Amino acid sequence: MNTRVESAATAAWPAAAQNQAAPAANAGARELRLWQIAGLALPLVVFAVLEVVVRADLVPRNLLPAPSEVFQSLWDLADGDLWRHIGASGARVLAGFGIGAALAIVVGAAVGLSRRLEALLEPSFQALRAIPSLAWVPLLLLWLGIDEAPKITLIAIGAFFPVYLNLVSGIHNVDRKLIELSEVYRLGRVEQVRRILLPAALPQLFTGLRSGLSLAWMFMVAAELIAASKGLGYLLTDGRETSRPDLVLVAILVLAILGKFSDALLKRLEDRWLAWRDTLATRA
Amino acid sequence: MAAQINIRVQDKRFGDKQVLSQIALDIAPGEVVSLLGPSGCGKSTLLRIAAGLDTDYRGSLLLDTRPVAEAPLGAVGVVFQEPRLLPWLSVADNVAFASGKAAANVARVAALLDEVGLRDAGPLLPKQLSGGMAQRVAIARALYTQPRVMLLDEPFSAVDAFTRMRLQDLLLNVAAHHGTTLVVVTHDIDEALYLSDRIVVMGAAPGRILADLRIAQARPRDRRDAQLALLRAEILDTLDAAHAL
Numbered sequence: 001m002n003t004r005v006e007s008a009a010t011a012a013w014p015a016a017a018q019n020q021a022a023p024a025a026n027a028g029a030r031e032l033r034l035w036q037i038a039g040l041a042l043p044l045v046v047f048a049v050l051e052v053v054v055r056a057d058l059v060p061r062n063l064l065p066a067p068s069e070v071f072q073s074l075w076d077l078a079d080g081d082l083w084r085h086i087g088a089s090g091a092r093v094l095a096g097f098g099i100g101a102a103l104a105i106v107v108g109a110a111v112g113l114s115r116r117l118e119a120l121l122e123p124s125f126q127a128l129r130a131i132p133s134l135a136w137v138p139l140l141l142l143w144l145g146i147d148e149a150p151k152i153t154l155i156a157i158g159a160f161f162p163v164y165l166n167l168v169s170g171i172h173n174v175d176r177k178l179i180e181l182s183e184v185y186r187l188g189r190v191e192q193v194r195r196i197l198l199p200a201a202l203p204q205l206f207t208g209l210r211s212g213l214s215l216a217w218m219f220m221v222a223a224e225l226i227a228a229s230k231g232l233g234y235l236l237t238d239g240r241e242t243s244r245p246d247l248v249l250v251a252i253l254v255l256a257i258l259g260k261f262s263d264a265l266l267k268r269l270e271d272r273w274l275a276w277r278d279t280l281a282t283r284a
Numbered sequence: 285m286a287a288q289i290n291i292r293v294q295d296k297r298f299g300d301k302q303v304l305s306q307i308a309l310d311i312a313p314g315e316v317v318s319l320l321g322p323s324g325c326g327k328s329t330l331l332r333i334a335a336g337l338d339t340d341y342r343g344s345l346l347l348d349t350r351p352v353a354e355a356p357l358g359a360v361g362v363v364f365q366e367p368r369l370l371p372w373l374s375v376a377d378n379v380a381f382a383s384g385k386a387a388a389n390v391a392r393v394a395a396l397l398d399e400v401g402l403r404d405a406g407p408l409l410p411k412q413l414s415g416g417m418a419q420r421v422a423i424a425r426a427l428y429t430q431p432r433v434m435l436l437d438e439p440f441s442a443v444d445a446f447t448r449m450r451l452q453d454l455l456l457n458v459a460a461h462h463g464t465t466l467v468v469v470t471h472d473i474d475e476a477l478y479l480s481d482r483i484v485v486m487g488a489a490p491g492r493i494l495a496d497l498r499i500a501q502a503r504p505r506d507r508r509d510a511q512l513a514l515l516r517a518e519i520l521d522t523l524d525a526a527h528a529l
């Protein structure tokens with residue numbers, strides 16, 4: 001009899017546990033949803049507070065324009081020069097990041113895969129990496145003039161190192177057990193690289209590409225602050241020189257949007273190519 | 285009958301430490317042989333030598349009376365302790381890994397997956413599999429090249445006891461079906477008794493063969509068999525006498 005009672009009890013248990021767990025999980029999800037909505041609303045609340053503060057003349061308008069004025073300036077600019085600035089900056093980032101990342105992938109793969117090349121090139125790259133990239137600016141201006149070339153070069157330098165470093169460490173960190181698998185199947189060097197090393201290093205390459213891209217935007221601003229006649233960096237300088245904080249804020253806003261947008265593009269590519277990863281972020 | 289695998293390892297060292305000494309092992313076609321011993325007895329090293337993964341030793345390795353380097357690719361299949369599936373390939377592509385650039389033999393992949401009880405798992409990614417399922421895929425992958433010999437390094441030590449028993453049956457079935465010779469490294473006496481035609485008991489420091497026992501019991505075996513229990517005691521005595529326990 002005893003066993004029957006026990007089995008009845010164990011049969012009853014899971015059902016009871018489920019019934020209690022399900023509503024709890026739902027409530028948890030609902031609560032999290034509220035926090036997510038609050039997260040999206042937070043900037044709006046900040047804007048509203050700023051609007052009130054500025055309109056009540058609690059801070060001088062020549063330092064901090066009301067959010068409504070900033071959006072008005074954005075609207076006005078969108079009718080005129082804004083697209084020209086975005087186009088100029090975007091093209092520079094695209095070119096600089098493209099060149100820097102492509103070089104980094106070639107050099108990083110070579111250094112990651114060849115101990116000899118690593119021995120040959122690593123010390124120099126370590127030294128170059130230690131130079132704060134902005135220190136290149138005067139030299140680039142001297143060598144390349146003030147046209148597009150120095151800007152794109154600077155952006156390329158900025159994008160190069162994160163991509164390069166991540167790819168090299170990605171290749172170096174490939175699981176030895178997978179290498180052994182390629183020995184079991186007697187893969188040649190090329191096949192081993194193509195079928196084991198590069199796919200295994202891809203997640204870290206993407207980490208590098210994404211931080212390289214955000215550095216590319218940063219160096220684009222730096223380059224345009226120094227010398228440019230168009231672009232978002234120029235808009236920043238222009239706003240400062242003409243005492244128009246609304247222009248500065250418009251440029252910052254647009255930079256934020258563009259940075260987020262381009263990163264989201266890379267993120268989508270990453271999610272698609274790396275759907276196989278078994279990580280916290282990709283769990284089903 | 286000529287041995288299918290003929291292993292002679294006079295001396296194998298890691299640095300100054302001798303890990304294998306005077307190993308002579310002949311394995312007949314279709315035989316199921318377990319290498320049993322405590323950790324550190326060099327059984328995995330011996331398996332790696334047999335797999336051709338370690339060539340830094342004094343001795344010789346013949347497969348079908350010819351040096352193993354001359355054996356065709358895929359003549360020896362290897363299953364490791366972990367599945368070692370490539371996470372970016374689907375289950376089907378993992379099974380067909382050996383085909384490389386050549387088109388995969390889709391029919392063979394399907395047949396193998398069916399055989400290991402994963403008929404519909406082909407399109408899944410490894411991350412969607414349980415440990416036991418992943419190890420089945422690893423077995424299917426090792427069988428894809430239609431190997432004469434399959435070497436398994438503690439293949440079921442990472443799965444739970446019930447899954448292990450099922451996988452042992454599965455392994456025996458596929459090996460019998462394909463006529464594959466099995467060499468299984470294990471530290472589980474019961475596993476060795478259940479699987480093997482022969483148990484090669486190894487001792488440590490340096491790794492050497494202590495005993496070579498034949499298990500005549502017909503399959504499928506009963507894990508509670510009294511004869512097997514006696515053999516179990518004999519193996520324990522052997523290990524005890526060699527101070528391996």
